[in-house]
Amino acid sequence: MATVELSRVWKRYGQxxxxxxxxxxxEDGEFMVLLGxxxxxxxxxxxxxxxxxxxxxxxxxxxxxxxxxxxAKARDIAMVFQSYALYPHMNVRENLGFGLRxxxxxxxxxxxxxxxxxxxxxxxxxLDRRPHALSGGQRQRVAVGRAIVRDPKVFLFxxxxxxxxxxxxxxxxxxxxxxHRRLGxxxxxxxxxQVEAMTMGxxxxxxxxxxxxxxxxxxxxxxxxxxxxxxGFLGAPPMNLLSGRAEPIGGGTELRVGExxxxxxxxxxxxxxxxxxxxxxxxxxxxxxxxxxxxxITSVEQLGAETIVAFELAGAATVRARLDNTFAGAIGEAIAxxxxxxxLHVFDPETGALVLRA
Amino acid sequence: xxxxxxxxxxxxxxxALYTVYTAGPFVWVANMSLRTTPEIMAAPYAPAWTPHWWKxxxxxxxxxxxxxxWNSVAICVASVVIVTLxxxxxxxxxxxxxxxxxxxxxxxxxxxxxxPPQITIIALFQIMVEYDLYDTRLGLMLVYVAIQLxxxxxxxxxxxxxxxxALYEAAKIDGYGGIEVFWKITLPVGxxxxxxxxxxxFIHLWNDFLYAVVIISDDNKRTLPLGIQKFMGDQMEDIGMxxxxxxxxxxxxxxxxxxxxxxxxQGMTAGAVK
Amino acid sequence: MDHRDEEARGRRIEVAAxxxxxxxxxxxxxxxxxxxxxxxxxxxxxxNGNEIFVGFDNFREILTGDPVFRRAVLNTLVWxxxxxxxxVxxxxxxxxALYTKVPFARFFRIAWFTPVxxxxxVVAIIWSWIYNYDWGALNLMLRAIGLDGMTRAxxxxxxTALPALIxxxxxxxxxxxxxxxxAALHSLPSEVMEAAELDNxxxxxxxxxxxxxxxRATLLNLLILAFISRMKVFDLVWVTTRGGPLWATExxxxxxxxxxxxxxxxxxxxxxxxxxxWFLVVIAAVVVLTLLFRQRDRLEx
Numbered sequence: 036m037a038t039v040e041l042s043r044v045w046k047r048y049g050q051x052x053x054x055x056x057x058x059x060x061x062e063d064g065e066f067m068v069l070l071g072x073x074x075x076x077x078x079x080x081x082x083x084x085x086x087x088x089x090x091x092x093x094x095x096x097x098x099x100x101x102x103x104x105x106x107a108k109a110r111d112i113a114m115v116f117q118s119y120a121l122y123p124h125m126n127v128r129e130n131l132g133f134g135l136r137x138x139x140x141x142x143x144x145x146x147x148x149x150x151x152x153x154x155x156x157x158x159x160x161x162l163d164r165r166p167h168a169l170s171g172g173q174r175q176r177v178a179v180g181r182a183i184v185r186d187p188k189v190f191l192f193x194x195x196x197x198x199x200x201x202x203x204x205x206x207x208x209x210x211x212x213x214x215h216r217r218l219g220x221x222x223x224x225x226x227x228x229q230v231e232a233m234t235m236g237x238x239x240x241x242x243x244x245x246x247x248x249x250x251x252x253x254x255x256x257x258x259x260x261x262x263x264x265x266x267g268f269l270g271a272p273p274m275n276l277l278s279g280r281a282e283p284i285g286g287g288t289e290l291r292v293g294e295x296x297x298x299x300x301x302x303x304x305x306x307x308x309x310x311x312x313x314x315x316x317x318x319x320x321x322x323x324x325x326x327x328x329x330x331x332i333t334s335v336e337q338l339g340a341e342t343i344v345a346f347e348l349a350g351a352a353t354v355r356a357r358l359d360n361t362f363a364g365a366i367g368e369a370i371a372x373x374x375x376x377x378x379l380h381v382f383d384p385e386t387g388a389l390v391l392r393a
Numbered sequence: 394x395x396x397x398x399x400x401x402x403x404x405x406x407x408x409a410l411y412t413v414y415t416a417g418p419f420v421w422v423a424n425m426s427l428r429t430t431p432e433i434m435a436a437p438y439a440p441a442w443t444p445h446w447w448k449x450x451x452x453x454x455x456x457x458x459x460x461x462x463w464n465s466v467a468i469c470v471a472s473v474v475i476v477t478l479x480x481x482x483x484x485x486x487x488x489x490x491x492x493x494x495x496x497x498x499x500x501x502x503x504x505x506x507x508x509p510p511q512i513t514i515i516a517l518f519q520i521m522v523e524y525d526l527y528d529t530r531l532g533l534m535l536v537y538v539a540i541q542l543x544x545x546x547x548x549x550x551x552x553x554x555x556x557x558x559a560l561y562e563a564a565k566i567d568g569y570g571g572i573e574v575f576w577k578i579t580l581p582v583g584x585x586x587x588x589x590x591x592x593x594x595f596i597h598l599w600n601d602f603l604y605a606v607v608i609i610s611d612d613n614k615r616t617l618p619l620g621i622q623k624f625m626g627d628q629m630e631d632i633g634m635x636x637x638x639x640x641x642x643x644x645x646x647x648x649x650x651x652x653x654x655x656x657x658x659q660g661m662t663a664g665a666v667k
Numbered sequence: 668m669d670h671r672d673e674e675a676r677g678r679r680i681e682v683a684a685x686x687x688x689x690x691x692x693x694x695x696x697x698x699x700x701x702x703x704x705x706x707x708x709x710x711x712x713x714x715n716g717n718e719i720f721v722g723f724d725n726f727r728e729i730l731t732g733d734p735v736f737r738r739a740v741l742n743t744l745v746w747x748x749x750x751x752x753x754x755v756x757x758x759x760x761x762x763x764a765l766y767t768k769v770p771f772a773r774f775f776r777i778a779w780f781t782p783v784x785x786x787x788x789v790v791a792i793i794w795s796w797i798y799n800y801d802w803g804a805l806n807l808m809l810r811a812i813g814l815d816g817m818t819r820a821x822x823x824x825x826x827t828a829l830p831a832l833i834x835x836x837x838x839x840x841x842x843x844x845x846x847x848x849x850a851a852l853h854s855l856p857s858e859v860m861e862a863a864e865l866d867n868x869x870x871x872x873x874x875x876x877x878x879x880x881x882x883r884a885t886l887l888n889l890l891i892l893a894f895i896s897r898m899k900v901f902d903l904v905w906v907t908t909r910g911g912p913l914w915a916t917e918x919x920x921x922x923x924x925x926x927x928x929x930x931x932x933x934x935x936x937x938x939x940x941x942x943x944x945w946f947l948v949v950i951a952a953v954v955v956l957t958l959l960f961r962q963r964d965r966l967e968x
Contacts, residue, residue, distance in 0.1 A: 044449065058400075083564060085560050085562075086565075087566075089674075104674070106564065106565075106674075107562075107566045107572075108566060108567070108568035108569075112566065113566065114562075114563070114566050116559045116562070116563060117557075117559075118557060118559050120557065120560050120563035122563075122564075122578065122581075122582070123582055124562065124581035124582055124584070133564075134566070134567035135565050137567055137568035137569055137573075138568060181563075185567075215427045289653035314403065401769075401896055401898045402765060404767075404769065405769055407764075408761075408769060410776055410777060411779070412778050412779070415779050415781065415782055415842070416781070417792045418776050418794075419781065421793075421794060421966065422789075425951065434802075435786070437802040438804075454735055468926070476736055476967070478836075479688045479689050479692060480689065482685045482686070482688060483685060483686050483689035483690075485685055486682050486685035486688075487679075490678065490681070490685075492680045498686065498690070499692075501698075502693055505693075505697050505701075507895060507944055507949065507950070507953050508697075508701070508946065508949075508950075509899045509919075509920070509942075509946055509949045510897060510899060510920070511705050511919070511920055511923040511938075511941070511945060511946070512700075512701055512943070512944040512946040513696070513697060513700035513701055513704065513947075514681050514700075514923075514924075514927075514942075515707065515927050515935050515938055515939050515942060516699070516701070516703035516704045516707065516925070517696065517700050517922075518928070518935075519703070519707075519935065520696075520699070520700065522873075524671055528791070530900055535692070535696060536696060537695065538692055538696075539692050539695070539696030539697055540697075542689060542692060542693060542697075543693075543697075546689065551706070551814075562712075565910065568937075571677070571678070572681070572772075573680035573718065585758075588727075596784055599786070600784075600785070600786035600787060602787060602788050602901075602902040602905070602906070603901050603902060603920075603924075606905070607924075607928065617786070617791075618786050618787075618788040618902075620818050621789065621792065622788050622792075624907050625781075625792060625795075625906060631918070632796070635792060637791075639792060641787045642786055642788075642789055643785055643786075643789060645785050646785065647781070648783075650777075650784060650868070654777055654780075655856070657784070658780055658846050661780075661783060661784070661843065662847050662850065
């Protein structure tokens with residue numbers, strides 16, 4: 036059991052920095068998800084923890100021990116690769132035991148640990164098969180099993196589900212969560228899939244352009260995004276981000292978004308802002324809330340359990356709302372939805388940083 | 394429909410004829426290898442009604458073919474083992490490490506694949522004489538390793554470079570270092586390519602004549618091609634015995650071919666297809 | 668920082684360890700001999716170790732005063748331009764025949780490929796017997812069909828020796844080209860061949876307009892490869908004719924070998940100069956051919 040701590044970590048290729056001053060602490064037994072679009076530096080960060088990439092600046096500690104310069108094999112970590120990286124010339128049993136053999140674990144103990152891991156993952160019938168004779172899901176489980184038998188301080192996962200088909204991904208997600216609960220081990224998990232992040236993570240670290248955008252529990256980062264990037268990255272459909280203007284009125288503020296006007300009790304300096312509203316918070320009701328978003332419906336997507344409605348906000352962009360399946364509006368009809376208090380996010384249009392939540 | 398049958402029949406006939414052209418000479422030599430020279434001179438194309446199997450025994454004992462075969466086997470096997478190992482190590486370094494001068498080293502080695510042999514052979518002769526390697530099996534073996542090395546490195550490097558990097562990273566995390574991953578990952582995973590180069594090198598060296606004729610002169614150190622050639626050009630060609638010797642040189646290759654025909658064809662053509 | 672230097676040093680040591688055996692062998696038995704041959708070519712080298720510097724005299728002599736060398740070059744060029752077309756052309760036709768799924772295709776393929784695996788020395792002996800005046804298969808067949816007038820000692824007649832050897836060499840190599848062409852054919856999308864089938868064009872038109880253009884890269888490769896290999900031809904000539912009769916089959920390789928090891932001239936400098944010239948010719952040919960065809964490819968795409 037262990038903690039992982041990155042403090043002020045940089046990674047440069049030549050002069051080009053790809054990781055900027057990343058600091059992150061993963062607590063003992065935590066399931067930390069590194070989430071972000073491709074190229075955001077999440078895999079590089081993971082590989083620096085693993086010891087597969089050198090650290091240009093800053094410190095990586097596992098269990099409070101400085102890891103800079105400690106080779107991968109001495110870090111007591113295990114990694115599950117996106118491609119699984121199973122040794123093609125070894126059968127499942129040998130694949131599982133390969134890392135233990137190197138660590139001169141007694142033969143009987145290797146056998147016992149392999150058997151135990153195989154049992155827990157349902158791999159017993161395949162122990163004598165080579166990887167090419169396994170299905171994608173089985174290979175993925177062997178890759179996980181290879182990590183489990185090592186009983187490492189930290190498990191690292193690099194997009195381990197992205198090569199599976201959709202149905203298998205859902206069930207494997209649950210298996211991995213169960214595994215984490217059972218083992219209680221520290222895990223760092225890289226993905227670009229927000230559903231994986233939301234369902235599996237104890238906490239999520241969202242990365243953007245080599246920087247940490249926000250760290251928090253899934254609901255924290257969802258409800259209280261620290262900036263417009265996080266707000267726009269999470270949620271399907273994502274948060275509506277509309278450009279508007281703030282004008283102080285009395286003790287409060289008037290936000291003009293196209294022709295819509297929202298009134299906030301809090302004061303804001305005058306100027307342009309980005310206004311964020313989650314689609315599911317826009318629900319038809321008699322109340323006015325902070326103000327109404329009005330426009331003509333441009334599309335209606337009926338998903339069965341719910342209906343996604345898009346409408347053209349007069350004088351501004353398209354807004355999406357997530358309504359229940361009883362909604363009966365049609366394309367071209369007018370719609371007016373109130374913005375509920377507590378569900379409005381105001382971001383700085385330049386930096387994207389959160390200015391106010393109202 | 395009739396025309397179709399006719400043309401297919403004609404095509405098949407032509408192919409059968411071509412097969413006689415390629416295989417006929419073998420059958421003929423195999424036949425002669427079981428007949429004595431006087432029998433052959435009397436009727437060169439008569440079948441061996443009474444096959445003289447003892448000719449192989451005699452070739453072995455009195456005509457020195459046993460020694461030639463042993464020399465061929467020993468020199469080829471040793472050369473192939475060394476060139477495979479040395480070549481695989483170099484290919485591993487070129488494929489898996491990024492280091493300064495990598496491209497130059499690769500280009501220098503690979504460019505010599507197209508060099509004509511005479512650009513080295515006279516100097517090789519001099520070197521062999523100067524270092525007492527002339528007329529030794531060791532000298533011939535070293536030359537064999539050197540001439541097959543560039544193509545071996547070339548073919549293996551191309552294959553090793555396609556082994557996924559993640560495999561090596563997994564091994565690194567599993568605790569395996571530089572030399573171990575070569576034995577435990579590169580060699581076993583690269584086995585198909587290694588088998589191909591082993592076959593290619595073996596056939597080339599088994600059949601080599603030029604380097605052997607320059608470096609070997611002692612009858613007891615001759616390889617099979619040299620041994621057979623020795624009997625040619627005499628005033629009285631002992632055709633029957635030459636044919637027997639030819640079969641001794643051909644049979645191992647044909648046996649090998651019978652068991653591994655696909656892999657052998659693949660190996661022989663490996664250098665040609667990009 | 669120290670550990671990183673240490674790691675880098677460890678990697679350098681690993682690279683060196685992996686490369687060293689190959690580089691040593693390469694330096695000792697390839698690079699050094701090549702350089703030494705260049706050096707040798709400027710000397711007259713006597714067996715007692717006497718080396719007399721002669722500058723470019725060897726080259727002058729070879730290029731201006733050596734009719735045998737000129738003959739050898741001519742023979743080699745004829746050989747290496749004619750045979751590739753026989754080898755590749757016949758190889759392609761045979762591959763197409765197998766591609767159309769004739770019965771026993773597998774047997775044919777294996778039978779046709781066998782000569783490729785056979786030592787050239789064996790091939791040479793077989794064919795010197797086939798060409799024998801008295802009992803060779805070729806003359807026997809000619810006599811059997813009443814063409815006694817055409818019989819001859821095929822390898823003993825300066826007019827026929829070279830073509831006879833080219834035929835013997837192609838007997839060995841057609842199978843190789845056939846197998847490569849067949850592999851290339853199988854890697855073509857089968858729709859192309861089926862489409863040509865539906866267009867119902869004749870097989871010759873199909874060959875010229877579909878197969879050859881699609882296999883262009885492979886065929887060019889094979890032609891260049893065959894050309895270069897024929898520039899080096901030695902074994903077949905040495906075992907059968909030793910360059911005779913009357914230099915009719917002398918090649919650059921056999922002549923170099925002769926001047927170095929056979930003639931009792933005991934001068935290794937002169938043959939080294941021949942080797943250098945021929946080396947430059949081969950390299951130039953390779954460079955020109957590659958540039959030529961690469962240029963064409965770039966224009967087309």
